[in-house]
Each structure stands twice: as structure tokens, then as C-alpha cells.
Amino acid sequence: MAVYTEVSDEDLADFAAQYAIGAVLSCKGIAEGVENSNFMLVAETGTYILTLYEKRVRREDLPFFLTLMEHLSARGVECPLPLQGTDGRALRELCGRPAAIVTFLSGMWPRRIAPFHCAGLGEAMARMHMAGADFPMRRANNLSLAGWRPLFEACRERADEVKPGLAAQLADELDALEASWPTGLPAGVIHADLFPDNVFFRGETLTGFIDFYFACTDQLAYDVAVCLNAWCFEPDGQFNVTKARLMLGSYRRVRPFLREELDALPWLARGSALRFLLTRLYDWLNHPAGAFVRPKDPLEYLHKLRFHQQVRGPGAYGLD
Amino acid sequence: MAVYTEVSDEDLADFAAQYAIGAVLSCKGIAEGVENSNFMLVAETGTYILTLYEKRVRREDLPFFLTLMEHLSARGVECPLPLQGTDGRALRELCGRPAAIVTFLSGMWPRRIAPFHCAGLGEAMARMHMAGADFPMRRANNLSLAGWRPLFEACRERADEVKPGLAAQLADELDALEASWPTGLPAGVIHADLFPDNVFFRGETLTGFIDFYFACTDQLAYDVAVCLNAWCFEPDGQFNVTKARLMLGSYRRVRPFLREELDALPWLARGSALRFLLTRLYDWLNHPAGAFVRPKDPLEYLHKLRFHQQVRGPGAYGLD
Numbered sequence: 001m002a003v004y005t006e007v008s009d010e011d012l013a014d015f016a017a018q019y020a021i022g023a024v025l026s027c028k029g030i031a032e033g034v035e036n037s038n039f040m041l042v043a044e045t046g047t048y049i050l051t052l053y054e055k056r057v058r059r060e061d062l063p064f065f066l067t068l069m070e071h072l073s074a075r076g077v078e079c080p081l082p083l084q085g086t087d088g089r090a091l092r093e094l095c096g097r098p099a100a101i102v103t104f105l106s107g108m109w110p111r112r113i114a115p116f117h118c119a120g121l122g123e124a125m126a127r128m129h130m131a132g133a134d135f136p137m138r139r140a141n142n143l144s145l146a147g148w149r150p151l152f153e154a155c156r157e158r159a160d161e162v163k164p165g166l167a168a169q170l171a172d173e174l175d176a177l178e179a180s181w182p183t184g185l186p187a188g189v190i191h192a193d194l195f196p197d198n199v200f201f202r203g204e205t206l207t208g209f210i211d212f213y214f215a216c217t218d219q220l221a222y223d224v225a226v227c228l229n230a231w232c233f234e235p236d237g238q239f240n241v242t243k244a245r246l247m248l249g250s251y252r253r254v255r256p257f258l259r260e261e262l263d264a265l266p267w268l269a270r271g272s273a274l275r276f277l278l279t280r281l282y283d284w285l286n287h288p289a290g291a292f293v294r295p296k297d298p299l300e301y302l303h304k305l306r307f308h309q310q311v312r313g314p315g316a317y318g319l320d
Numbered sequence: 321m322a323v324y325t326e327v328s329d330e331d332l333a334d335f336a337a338q339y340a341i342g343a344v345l346s347c348k349g350i351a352e353g354v355e356n357s358n359f360m361l362v363a364e365t366g367t368y369i370l371t372l373y374e375k376r377v378r379r380e381d382l383p384f385f386l387t388l389m390e391h392l393s394a395r396g397v398e399c400p401l402p403l404q405g406t407d408g409r410a411l412r413e414l415c416g417r418p419a420a421i422v423t424f425l426s427g428m429w430p431r432r433i434a435p436f437h438c439a440g441l442g443e444a445m446a447r448m449h450m451a452g453a454d455f456p457m458r459r460a461n462n463l464s465l466a467g468w469r470p471l472f473e474a475c476r477e478r479a480d481e482v483k484p485g486l487a488a489q490l491a492d493e494l495d496a497l498e499a500s501w502p503t504g505l506p507a508g509v510i511h512a513d514l515f516p517d518n519v520f521f522r523g524e525t526l527t528g529f530i531d532f533y534f535a536c537t538d539q540l541a542y543d544v545a546v547c548l549n550a551w552c553f554e555p556d557g558q559f560n561v562t563k564a565r566l567m568l569g570s571y572r573r574v575r576p577f578l579r580e581e582l583d584a585l586p587w588l589a590r591g592s593a594l595r596f597l598l599t600r601l602y603d604w605l606n607h608p609a610g611a612f613v614r615p616k617d618p619l620e621y622l623h624k625l626r627f628h629q630q631v632r633g634p635g636a637y638g639l640d
Contacts, residue, residue: 006431007431008431008432009428009430009431009521010432012428013523023522024428025426025427025522026424026425026426026427026428027428028350028351028352028360029350029351029352030348030349030350030351030360031348031349031350031351032348032349040348040350040360042367042424042426047362047367104346104362105346106345106346106362107345107346108329108332108344108346108347110329111326111327111328111329112328112330201329202343202345203333
């Protein structure tokens with residue numbers, strides 16, 4: 001639940017006056033999202049989302065994220081579109097933080113994942129990858145291979161507080177990933193955080209993606225691997241090959257998925273599992289007492305990592 | 321920040337189908353309010369608030385609250401209006417909790433209180449008191465005199481953890497209030513929780529009251545006393561007589577305020593201060609570690625209580 005910054009009505013009125021949205025009728029903090037402060041902003045011209053970027057988002061990365069949303073939106077990928085102010089700028093400041101207003105995207109994120117969600121996800125992800133192909137800006141994925149070791153070192157000493165032996169397991173996995181990480185696969189813009197709470201549906205129709213604040217330039221198949229972890233495990237920990245097949249099947253109808261990408265999936269899925277295990281572990285060990293946000297369980301991702309460690313090829317995911 | 325219950329899209333669609341609001345386009349938890357789970361619900365016909373009543377609200381009290389909002393709304397008092405379902409009922413169940421949809425009230429609550437806010441508040445409060453005069457239902461104020469001693473007993477042993485000597489001060493104050501609590505003043509429906517976050521404004525215009533879930537039948541001047549505490553102290557603890565004068569002055573232009581009510585204000589303000597001191601103290605001592613809601617500081621109300629204890633008459637508030 002995330003509203004870290006309180007915005008006064010006076011500050012908001014001054015801010016909104018820099019856009020052609022009419023007077024503000026209402027502004028309520030949204031109890032979702034972890035990284036930033038989000039508000040549902042009702043103005044005379046409609047409903048918008050106001051985001052104040054909190055300390056985890058680097059200010060110098062914001063033009064990449066906002067320009068990407070404009071780029072994708074212009075190519076028919078459903079996502080929030082940053083509003084330009086009357087001065088032509090989309091990014092400005094509010095309460096000492098970088099801030100932007102984006103269009104409101106209808107739909108709700110699915111609490112219980114059905115197979116049709118995975119099919120819709122695969123298609124929309126592939127369309128996003130295609131639409132991003134000519135996006136000219138670049139941003140390295142600082143939460144990929146090169147970023148994991150520093151994150152691990154920051155958690156190493158206390159990792160065994162969460163589970164005895166965890167530090168040693170993480171060290172071994174990091175060594176293995178550094179030795180075998182796939183390279184040379186088709187690359188472009190990826191979302192890098194396509195969890196269910198970032199994908200909206202109305203009924204069985206996917207209405208769009210939100211929260212592009214981990215988007216970066218990386219191998220496209222890594223996005224697929226993130227989704228295998230985030231969408232294809234059941235709440236009891238079982239991997240659901242039907243969901244994985246539907247996701248990749250509908251992806252492939254939009255963008256070909258190379259044999260090399262398929263073969264790389266087990267390593268990409270291990271890396272993706274380690275990435276979320278490490279960031280959750282870091283948050284678990286470092287969240288301040290009394291914080292608003294309840295940290296997510298890192299061990300969910302240890303379970304997923306172990307599953308991928310015993311996989312011998314994409315056939316284990318039901319994919320070929 | 322309050323969303324205690326997660327509502328799935330399927331459950332929500334079934335629930336919304338019982339109202340004539342069209343399909344649900346979006347539903348986002350609101351990061352405000354402490355007692356219940358509130359969602360901003362965007363449907364084809366407009367924007368609404370969905371509330372799930374959590375354990376602090378007694379189910380048997382809900383018809384009082386919802387019928388009161390209908391009553392006040394019908395008499396021109398701006399407040400959320402509960403929507404009736406196609407079966408004529410406003411109150412039903414969602415995710416095992418009592419739930420209702422109410423109309424959306426535009427405006428924002430003031431973060432910095434200016435004198436004009438107090439003037440608007442006084443007038444609207446008096447209009448609400450007048451409009452409630454013929455409301456036929458009754459609900460005792462269980463957080464008035466009779467409710468304070470049990471609350472105190474529940475906190476007594478640990479009160480000094482918050483401030484040494486606090487338990488003794490509370491015991492003395494409770495004795496004094498039990499000996500001198502005003503009775504026989506004009507009574508009717510009061511809101512009983514008119515804090516700034518329950519009063520919305522657009523610019524300098526008050527747009528309405530929300531959150532009637534402490535409303536009850538009590539002496540009307542007690543509502544004024546709650547507002548003296550909640551609106552007329554500056555952040556540095558100083559009492560602002562200008563704000564108090566504006567509030568009562570505009571109240572009186574709508575509803576006469578008797579000499580007896582004026583004279584009773586110091587005791588009513590002490591009681592109101594003790595009420596919020598006790599409930600905050602209880603929450604402070606009993607909130608679970610890692611809870612979403614940051615408890616409010618009880619000692620803010622100890623300071624206010626002490627101010628009222630040394631008051632000799634309404635003149636100390638700038639009132640006569």
C-alpha cells in the first residue's frame with residue numbers, strides 16, 4: 001500500500017493548473033503499488049493517475065520510462081499515456097518529488113490466474129516487444145546478472161536469518177548463473193516486471209500494462225521468463241504447464257520465438273527467480289519497523305528457483 | 321491506509337451486477353480511512369465508493385448509518401448516498417463482509433486548516449443538525465461518558481508506557497467528567513467524528529461530509545466540541561480563537577446555540593479530548609506489529625485535554 005507523500009490541495013491545484021485537464025474535483029491515494037505514491041485524480045475532463053516518484057526510482061531514468069509509454073501507446077500498445085503540460089513537458093515536480101499525470105487505464109488485475117489470462121498476456125507481451133523494436137532510447141537492466149552480486153553481498157550476512165543455509169545456496173546459484181547466463185538472444189525493450197498486478201483485464205480481455213518503472217533494454221526472452229515465474233505457478237507451488245503453453249503459444253503467433261530463446265528459458269527463469277528472491281530478501285531484511293508496506297515473502301522465489309534448477313530443458317515447462 | 325480485504329474481479333462483478341450501475345471498469349483500494357476497506361469503483365455509469373465494513377463497525381448499526389445518509393441527502397445535506405440494489409436493498413455482503421456502494425463526493429479534505437474552512441464547517445454542521453432533527457432512528461453514543469471507563473480500564477495498566485503518570489491523570493479526569501458531564505442540552509443526530517479528513521472542500525466551498533460510521537444520537541453541542549479540538553488547534557498546539565469564533569459564528573447563523581450549550585463547551589471539549597485520547601491510546605497499545613495503519617499519537621489529545629482543564633468558560637475559546 002503506497003502513499004508516501006501527502007499532497008495538499010493547494011499544491012495539487014497549482015500542479016494541475018499546468019495541464020489542460022480542468023479543475024481538480026478529487027484526489028485519493030491508491031492503496032496499491034510499492035515503489036511510488038499513486039493517486040486517482042478526478043478532474044473536470046476525466047479521471048487520471050498522478051504518480052509521485054519516490055526514492056527508489058532514479059530521476060535520470062524517468063525520461064526513458066515516460067518516453068517509452070508514449071512510444072508504445074502511439075503504436076497501439078495499451079498502457080498509461082503521460083500527459084504533457086501546457087509547456088509540452090510530461091515530467092515536473094510536486095512536493096519535492098518528480099511527478100507525472102498519466103491517462104487512466106480501465107480494467108482490474110487478476111487475483112486468481114486462469115489459463116485465459118496467460119494466453120492474453122503472451123499475445124500482449126509479444127505485441128509490446130514488437131512495438132518497442134524501434135524505440136531509440138536505451139537503459140541497462142540494473143537488476144540482471146551484473147546487479148545480482150552486489151545485491152547478494154548486501155544480504156549475505158543476514159540471509160540465514162530468513163532460512164538457514166540460504167546464503168550458501170544463493171552464492172552457489174550466483175556462481176552457476178555467472179558461468180552460464182545466456183547472451184546473444186534477440187534484445188529490445190522489456191517490461192521486466194510483468195506481474196499480475198501490472199496487467200489489467202476486463203472480463204477475459206486484456207486492457208493493458210501498467211508500471212513501466214523497471215522497463216529496460218534486455219533480451220526479450222527474459223520478459224517471458226519473468227512471466228513463467230509470476231503467472232505459471234499455482235498458489236500451492238505446482239508449475240502449471242497448460243498456462244505456460246498458452247502463454248508462449250499466443251506469444252509466438254505475434255513474434256517468432258527462436259530455438260535459442262526456448263533453450264535459454266531454464267537459465268533465464270533461474271535468473272529471474274534469483275532476481276526477485278534477492279530483491280525480496282533485501283526488502284525483508286531492511287524494511288523499517290512500522291512501515292506501510294508489508295514485504296513479500298522471499299522464500300516463494302526460493303521454491304521457484306529450485307524448480308528451475310532441476311529442469312533439463314524447456315520440455316519441463318511443456319514448451320517445445 | 322486501509323484496505324483490509326482483497327476483492328477478486330469475479331466477486332466484484334457478481335456484486336456489482338446487483339446494482340444498476342453497468343459493468344465495472346476499475347476498482348482501486350483507497351489509501352485513506354482507518355476503520356473500513358474503501359475502493360474507488362469506476363463503472364459504466366460513473367464513479368462510486370465501495371465500502372466493506374470491517375470488524376470495528378457493528379453490523380447491527382449499519383442500517384442506522386445508511387438510512388441517516390439517505391435522510392440527510394434527501395434534505396440537501398451533501399454526503400454520500402447509498403445506492404439501492406435492484407432488490408431495493410442498500411446493504412449486502414461481499415467477501416464475507418457487509419458492503420455498500422455509495423455515490424462519489426467530489427472535493428478534497430484540507431491538509432492545512434485555514435479560517436474559511438472553519439466557517440464553512442460551522443454552517444454545514446448546523447445544517448446537518450437541523451436536517452437530522454426529524455430522523456426517526458436512534459443510536460446511543462457508545463464513545464461518550466458511559467463508554468470511557470471501560471476503555472480506560474482496558475488501557476490502565478499500560479498507559480504509563482506511553483507517558484509516566486498518564487494512568488493517574490486519566491483516572492482523575494474521568495472522575496471529574498463523571499461528576500460534571502453536561503446533560504439536558506438539545507440533542508439529535510450528530511456526526512461525532514468531524515475531523516478534517518471527513519470534510520471535503522473544492523477551493524473555499526465545502527462540498528460535503530463523509531464517514532458517518534460514528535454517527536449517533538447525542539447532544540448537538542458535543543459535535544461542536546469535537547470540532548473545537550479537531551479544527552481549532554494549530555500544529556504547534558496553540559488554540560486559535562479566530563477559527564473557533566468563525567466556526568461558531570457561522571453555526572449560529574443557521575441554528576441558535578443556547579447559553580447553556582455555550583457554557584457547557586469546556587466540559588464537552590474535555591470529554592471529547594478524553595474520548596480521542598482514550599481510543600488513540602488503546603490503538604497505540606494494541607496495534608499489531610507490522611499493521612498497515614500507523615496509530616495516531618494519543619499525546620496530541622493529552623495536550624488538548626490540559627488546555628481545556630484550565631479553561632474557566634467559553635470566553636477562553638473566544639466565544640460568548
